[in-house]
Amino acid sequence: MGNLIIAEKTSAAIRIASSLSDGKVSKVKYGSSYILRFTKDGNEYSVLPLRGHIIEIDFPKEYRDWKIDNLKEMAKLEPKENIKFKGLDFVLKKLNQENDEVIVATDYDREGELIGVEALRLMERENGIKRAKFSALTKSELMQSFENLGNVDYNLADSAEAREIIDLLWGATLTRFFSIETKRLGYEFVSVGRVQSPTLTILVKREKEIRNFIPEIFYELSITINGCEFKYTGNPIKAKEDGEKLLERISHSDKASVKEINENTRSLYRPIPFSTTEFLKEANRLGISVEKAMAIAEALYQHGKISYPRTDNTVYPRSLNLKSILLNLEDSYLKDSIKTVMGESRLIPSRGKVETTDHPPIYPTSPIRKSELKGDYFKIYDLIARRFISTLAENAEISEREFKAQTGGLEFTYTSSKVMKEGWLKYYPIIYYRERVDPQLEIGREYEFHDPVL
Incomplete structure (x- = not known):
């Protein structure tokens, strides 16, 4: 036996x-x-x-x-x-x-x-x-x-099993009822389901909102100083006539005076671990449909490349040896990133709001060579692997400078932005942040402005 x-x-x-x-x-x-x-x-x-x-x-x-x-x-x-x-x-x-x-x-x-x-x-x-x-x-x-x-x-x-039975009883009975009542049979039958019908209701409601939306025309006033676009603090301007009057006020001068510069440092927080929903949203940003991304994730799981891809969890369980997973990835094309994150980070993971006990968030389970996967299969694996690394990296630190300038009695603002500490940004393939150039201005000085635009 x-x-x-x-x-x-x-x-x-x-x-x-x-x-x-x-x-x-x-x-x-x-x-x-x-x-x-x-x-x-x-x-x-x-x-x-x-x-x-x-x-x-x-x-x-x-x-x-x-x-x-x-x-x-x-x-x-x-x-x-x-x-x-x-x-x-x-x-x-x-x-x-x-x-x-x-x-x-x-x-x-x-x-x-x-x-x-x-x-x-x-x-x-x-x-x-x-x-x-x-x-x-x-x-x-x-x-x-x-x-x-x-x-x-x-x-x-x-x-x-209960869900399966309800799907059959609800779906089949109501599908037949609406199809017979509306005389839409054969290929034109009216499909009704426990999930699809409420989802369709949400879509119809949203479509009605879009169709009933009445667009409003508005205007924005801006000037350019040292190659940077300063926007009028009174934007948006609803009436074109009001905008033209403001444009006339600043047309009598070609200089603006810098009145204030405010400096600030903020953190750009690392992303949370991948639940199925978070994963599919990010895959879609890479141009991969939800259906295809899920099919690829299932295949990668079946071949031992990633963990189980159907999970609501956004918190790594204590039993999951995160350092061991990182070390395992050293045998892959990500070895340089692994070496860097282990040298720079405390390896304390980020965490989301949803914590469950059935499956952990999605993470890579096996190292690969770049030649091992092609096309979207590589993109999905790379996304999951880099997301995992990013959850263990440090937050990024951003330095910002807000400039306030005046001309013709109107105030215009511009905020420059620069990465002071890359943190997780250096590992993740999706761009969440772009730097904005510093115009290099000083308080109290006047600078020529160009291209006043309404």
Whole structure:
């Protein structure tokens, strides 16, 4: 008798088997599926790769026709469960008989928990069940996970199943109702869903605001001193006539007097660790769509390059060895950045407002060479790696000088800005800050101005 490991995908199964084995892993045809077999510490293990959910729910056949008179019944029905892959139930039941212990090693989230429980139900397994929880498909994390096995969270699986059932009952019933009532059937049916309908409401509300917006014309007055644009403190100017009168007031002179210079130093705070939402926003700024960025992140996770990409967490857990992750990246194209940040920073991480206990924020788990990834795959990995480094770097320090000048009784201002301490800015690929040139003026002196513009 041996031990069966249930993996969510083929790529995950391969990484689990290769990470845990003493060396040799064999691929064995098993019914309609295949398993990976290996030995560890004298014990026999089999890894069964699934293909996501193995059970799908639907209404009974008699409810396939779209009728208005059976919708109330549909909303109260117990959905029927169907096995998505032919012969998988036989494979699972046979493996159940051959193994003393079953270890669920699917992704540790609602859907992953439900996928594992679906397999256990088909096996009719009640005892000898353990759960491997991990946030990265790396050898060290997988080894630690399988050395500290926990229990399956059936409540978490139930919550995923409840959401699945609600999606079916709500979506199918209301989709049929609105489609029949509006006589839009076939390819033109009206789709209604638990998530998509409220989202569509938000979009419609925003679109109405845009369409109802009445633009207002306004004007701005400015002058140029030593190549820098000074703006009138009374901007914006609503009436063109008022702007022309102000322009006339300053046209009688070509000089402005510097009345005040205020100096200030401020911090430009480093970014917070990557949650899924923060990651997708930044990827979009690189020109990568949300859908593509998420697909790439999933692929990088499956190949052990980054941690689990679906997380709300913006606080690194204390158990995560941040220095070790940095040192691991020294074997990559980022080695110079790693050496610099470790020499300049105290390595105290930034933190966001959301802290959860299921998965850490997204971080790089394996070093790569630049030639290892291409195109958007490299951009996504680079973004995640540099974001991680930036969260451990120091804040940037910015020096600002505000100049106030007068001419024709009107006050104009300009603020120069310069980086005094780069901090995290030197590591991050997205530009958050641009310096503004100093016009080199002195209080009390008059300077020629040019190009008064309204």
